[in-house]
Amino acid sequence: MRLKTKQQATFPKHNKSRTHHKQIEKAQTPSIMVYPMSMHLGAPAKPVVAVGDHVKVGTLLGEAQGFISANVLSSVSGEVISIEERNMVNGVLQCVIIKNDAEYIEEPPFPEAGENVDPALVPELIKRAGITGMGGAQFPTNVKMAPPKDKTIDTIILNGAECEPYSTSDLRTMIEYADEIIKGVRVIDELFNVKTIYIGIEDNAKEAGEALGKAIEGYDKVQIKVLEAKYPQGSEKQLIENCTGRQVPAGGLPADIGCIVSNVGTFQQIYRAVRLGKPMVERVTTISGTPIADPKNLLVRLGTPIDDLIDQCGGFQEVPRKVIHGGPMMGKTIKDGAIPISKGTTHITFMTADEVDAEERIDCIRCSECLNVCPVSLQPILISNAYERGDIEKAEQLGAMDCIECGNCSFICPSKIPLLDNIIKAKTAIKQNARAV
């Protein structure tokens, strides 16, 4: 049954038809691999290898620092040829550069892993495997799976609502790895012994629903929620509300209302880490967009530079003007082809000059569409106006910090006002003010 959701949303074109039916293909791995010390949210990892070291698949390159952080592991075997600062998607980061020997010699599996792992060891194994959320935000999964003791987790939600245009990596993962995903769910279920498990997918992902439906046969607490395909259906807070009716309190975490939410692919990695003892070294990424001649869903070793994937997808049939790490609604533009596929790289979107909209901004006509599409019920135009007048305090009172940065307001604005840009700038200013006090 398709679930109509009341949440406010937009309906950008899906643009998934060029890849949604294409089976996942193993990508070729180049000779030079790049491992930024942060493929996660939180503190960057600290390099623990030196130039000249020989590494294997699964060797620890960077160790997690602090509470919210994740390990960075090698996805190839070879030699560390450099440790240098490079410009990555989220700014300058230390990167370990490895020359791939194309042998793919693996580290031995984690000895504790197996069918009867002590649940208390699960977060530790996840941490060792370097797993982060795979939906884009790259939140360290071990932190998510070890909520404070006073929180009771009664619900697990698998996020398979892939609402960003062009992306079909979750879809293909659900179709082709449904069993492994559900085995990963059982691992987490053993950890929390929850009441209900939801799998949220969009109604344009029918095949995924069928594959998962087969995989959950006999596993009665799992329910597949087929949600209306709209943006941002896959936003964590919205998915929780649509599945459980609960709202994450302002400034809180899903664990505060008893929920653990993670991307479907993350559960596959959990299965591999906890049952097979394997680290997270690869992920499925969609390479798509009009300029790409043969768009694909690729199983890519983490650390593969984007430049090395273009020719594998037929090269360019049209001149690209914009390259987006992620999707066109929330992704970040890049121009450096040495930037690698990271743990949260759901897809890389290429756009032509024609598709890169640069319509001129005009005055607000007060159509109130930005209010109508905001999934968290903000008044984007008022926050934007407050920011442009320099009234940061008012922007904060209007709830700027509650913005989830989905981009719906800027997307819908008929006057092409950069609403999200202004809200993000307001948020930055609010944080600076808070630090200054």
Added chain:
Amino acid sequence: MTTEKKKTTLADYDLVLDNSPHIFEKWSSQWIMLQVIIAMMFPLIAGIYFFGLQIVYLTVIAVITCVVSEYLYEKIVRKRVTVTDLSAVVTGMLIGLSMPNGTQWFSVIIVSLFAIIVLKMIPGGIGKNRFNPAVGGRVMYLMAPWIVNTFIAGEDLITTASQAEAITTATPDDLVAAATPLYYIASGASEVPEGAQTLMNLFLGNQGGWGGSLGETSALALLLAMAFLIVRRIINPKIPALYIGTVASIMLVYSGFDFEYMMYHMFSGALLLGATFMITDYASGGLTSVGRTLFPIGAGILTAAFRIGYFSPEGVGFSILIMNAIIPFIDKLVMPKIYGHKKRPMVEADYNLTEPLKKRDVLTEK
């Protein structure tokens, strides 16, 4: 590495860096205004059918006056010229449509200047006008004889009972608000008297030579225009539905469930013109969802009160202006509850302040 076909790399292309989102809904404010202009063609054509080409003549004068005055104002105060957004054309057309049969050209110019300069440009231009310029202009025009007579001649012409009588014996001249079949049922009547136009005639647009505003003559044309705007997703159907529904319910109860009386109210006067083009105006309507619900209900109650009471048979313009004035305060009280919060935000947020205008900056690096 073996030598083969040159590898494709991003470095070979001129790429832009920009903030998300990278795609936009394929529409614009100009496109929205254009849809409203197209919708106004329905009542315009009906107006031509029933009143001849004078409606075109008056509408063209109003549009030219609005566009030129907005352009000149912006030139004089050195603001960016915004006439290309087509909103001045919409205002001009709405003024043309809402002028009564027999209006003189200079009256149209005065009304248009008042609408654009006083009501739209001085408050800050598009989106910042608290009052709907066309409605304000129309009401100013309606009040003109009263102003002239009260302050100059010392008479009170607007008292509708006597006005209706006066008009039955005289042809409406330019200074008097045109009589509509509404006079039959206004001023306290609670049933449709003998001799009134048939409902079907009202629906199609034949108001029996009574005049009325040129664009409001045909209920059919206005309903078509409304349907067009709803299909094009320019207006939220909830707004006209709540407005018409409120007026209809009150009229039904007031007349003791006299369906004909209620329908007479629906099809006469500016009700449908207002419901389609005035109450749905973005700039002077509600901003919040609750505000956009309360606005048409409030305007509906006021319209019914004006029509039932003795003040004026034509309450649409007045009621919209009154709601225009109070809706910003309502909006502040009913700001939407943010996800994860227990209470609505309570902020003194002034929408109407002028804001600096910046272009969408696209960063291009070589």
